[in-house]
Amino acid sequence: MEQRKPSESSVIMTELVLPNDTNLFGNLMGGRLMYWMDIAAALSAGKHCNAPVVTASVDNISFESPIKLGNVVHIEARVTRSFNTSMEVHLKVWGEDLTHQYKYKSNEAYYTFVALDPNRKPRTVPALTPETEDEQKLFEGALRRRQLRLILGGKMKPNDATELKALFQVQ
Template sequence: MAKKPADSLVIMTELVLPNDTNVFGNLMGGRLMYWMDIAAALAAQKHSNAPVVTASVDNLSFMNSIKLGNAVHIEARVTRAFNTSMEVYLNVWGEDLVAQNKYQSNTAYYTFVALDEAGKPKAAADLKPETEEDMELFNGALRRRQVRLILGGKMKPGDAKELKALFEKG
């Protein structure tokens, strides 16, 4: 049975404390990645109704740093399900709670694999995009997957039909 991206939505909020920061008073990238991994795993588990493991992290972009004392809001949702893997899109905002100012901080794509009771890969439910943004993320997921497979040595560049279509004249 197909699920909607909204069914997997997770919004996680953290407060940046001194132990989370570097010498500049900014949230450490590794700490943010840890929080993002948790939010993405929760979204993938909601979609698959199964435990999941992180398979890859890509396109992690750092736009604006998040300062000590600010809140971090992490939004995660499944963008596409393949056989046993699921792509999860994450959008991260910082929020200066005193100035009441929210700002874009990061985006990323994580990939998870659902596991059965024996710890073997399990088929993930299909995903049915609803909104225009859902469709854009869904359609782009196949190309992003091909890039991941090529970089991981699991696909030859010549076999990436959707990627080639971007560069060929029709």
């Protein structure tokens, strides 16, 4: 199976915040944004492995700035690392106020997807080869984030998380 580059999984999704997307304060509802993020992340993971994918986990999503009614949402997604059958996708979300001509960061998150074969069973995905320094940092951190997800999900014992433990060991 040939290796892929993060740029090959890049997706930019754009949405306009309409009244039905907002809460009582005129801000984009968090659930709506998470829905759009899940779609963008699934498109990115699907591009990486050329197969159907399902969401396995969503990491903490912190909202830095609200996105207002009438603003544009830009969601940037790309695979940061692939494992055996799963892929981590990093998302950055930007709001854009077209009237005042400025763009601002709203939030970012990591989603994990699993690729499926025709029988809806997990299938192997291509390896990822980072090209830039930023891609390399995300790639290296992905193993620690994965171990944390597995511990929190009860699928790994903390003592088995060697990458995480290495962060706290004094040399």
